[in-house]
Amino acid sequence: MMDSNTKPLKNSSPPSPLKFYELLGFVGILREAPKLFLRNGKLMSSITILMICFSSVLLLMNIISIKPSITDFIFKASFLTVTDKSSPEFADLITSLKIDLRLVVGLEGIFILTFSFTSLFFATSSILASGVTYCGKNFSVKELLSRVVKLLKRPFVTWFYIMLLHLGYCLFLTAFLVPLVVLFSPKFTLSGFSIIVLIVAVLFQAYLTVVWNLALIVSVLEEKWGIEALGKAEQLIKGSKLRGLFLNILFGAFSVAVVYGLKKIGNIAFSGSQIVIPLLLLNSMSLIRMFSLMAYTVLYYECKETHGEELEMQGGVEYSKVNAVTPLLSSDEEC
Template sequence: MASHFLLGFVDILREALKIFHKNGKLMASFTLLTLSVHSLLFLFDIFSMKPLLSKWITDQSLVLFARPNTPKYANLLVAAHKDIRILVGTEWIFLVISSFISFFFSSATILASATTHSGKNFSLKDLFSTAASSFKRPFLTLLYLTLFGVGYIFLALVLLPLPLAMSFQSPFALKVFLILLSVSAAALYDYLAVVWTLALAVSVLEESYGIEALGKAAKIVKGMEMHGFLVNLVMTILSFIILLGFKFLKFKDFAAVEVIIGLLILNSLWLVKMFGLMAYTVLYYQCKKTHGEEVELQGDLEYSKIPNFQFIPESIP
């Protein structure tokens, strides 16, 4: 039983890797474009924030050397507060735009994986056109997933553990408790995210969204939850290894080197994320097959349906 389960999980990863070979031109172009867009966003954020941050640091330095209770001190203090508001506001606007673009590419990754896995030949233009036309469904599903995710984090890391953490007298015992809590919360999140991520795939590939997509995902994944959990676990471990690996590498403290390292980390994490979404697309197909549902192509999107059966009317003798 255990060997069968592991073979099923390995098969998901193997099929996800095969997606790159089935339509190498599309997947290579799409991957390169995805990494390029996110790299440009990263560079734009750094070089646009640098002048604002430098001005704020300069104003803060001038405040330290100005005499209190003078008009010059008051003006510098107002300017420093204005700078920090502009800095924070600009960063929030960039974060919203970056998150929107990242989610669009995540939806496009699922669509590219699905069309490639099913053998349908898509061009890069067709892929983005289809992803844009169907973007509303996964975006509405994302709103529900965000609420669930925020609620889980608040419940698991703030509301429930806070009273327990206050009862520890030893700093060492408190540290051990927080580590165990973080690991347990991350593992449980990976398990809950199976239905959540599969609901996103359902929203991209079917005519459903929101609670309906979550319900369909929970229905079709029954019996294969642990496959999705292992996919999430592997992606989490890979991401952790990437971050930890770059942290322990010793580099000279140059701004250019730090930017390059940041780009390497960003692109590595995005490759892991894309592979995880490809694996979930394969899992979606396997869940459909397990429940006796076919996945058919209609136009530019894929949808699934229960196979039709012919019924004999009772009126016929």
């Protein structure tokens, strides 16, 4: 049994001559994150497979469920231009189109809510699995998912606050841009100034998202949520925001490149397919999101060490950081 006062173990391997952490901290995080997957491959791969399977099933169900309504809507809409507006048939078409539109919106709303909940569940699973591995503990998939169900309230509340902050930022940006568009349109939309404003807005959001992403990590690995998790994240990230910003920029740029590349490849290899390309895009984005959460989990523990805090898991149970040469504890061992 590990004493709760035991200090985190430092990696006994010799420091890299390149000293990535001193030159560019986020590069060190990118080196550390994949090791989490390798150290606990069975658990991490199980979470990955479950995530891909659930996301794919949801997407397929969504496509299959709304395709008849969309096809019917397009077919009926094509008759509007050739139907007399004063005839009863025109009124019937409008009524039928409204019904189809409500059905599509309703199904899409259900899909978005279900997919958001599923994404949050597997994001929580990825964070907890990464934290478990980083601290040298090994859970079975069943035990991990059981713990995720019990603590899901914390990241859900934090996620809700993060969505409100995202909405607030979007409203602020809209309120700032609309007057410029009204005053200078169409020159504003075509000018280099509009591009500069957009780039600055994206970079500033990436800067704000550093705290928001770290708050989600805090709400999973500590007994904090909502405003308290955001406050703890702001406290932890002091002096390390540039590392988080670089991570956000890197993952954002990589996501754009992947989407662009898959669309190009998909249009050539799967021309006309309405299922393969969306599946590739969805699963690729899910994998990138999972890896970014693993990187943020490493950043979280690095920030805790920087501030002299113990490496702790939920419930106040403390573990030591896993070394590359230290075998993981079995799931039935207690710390």
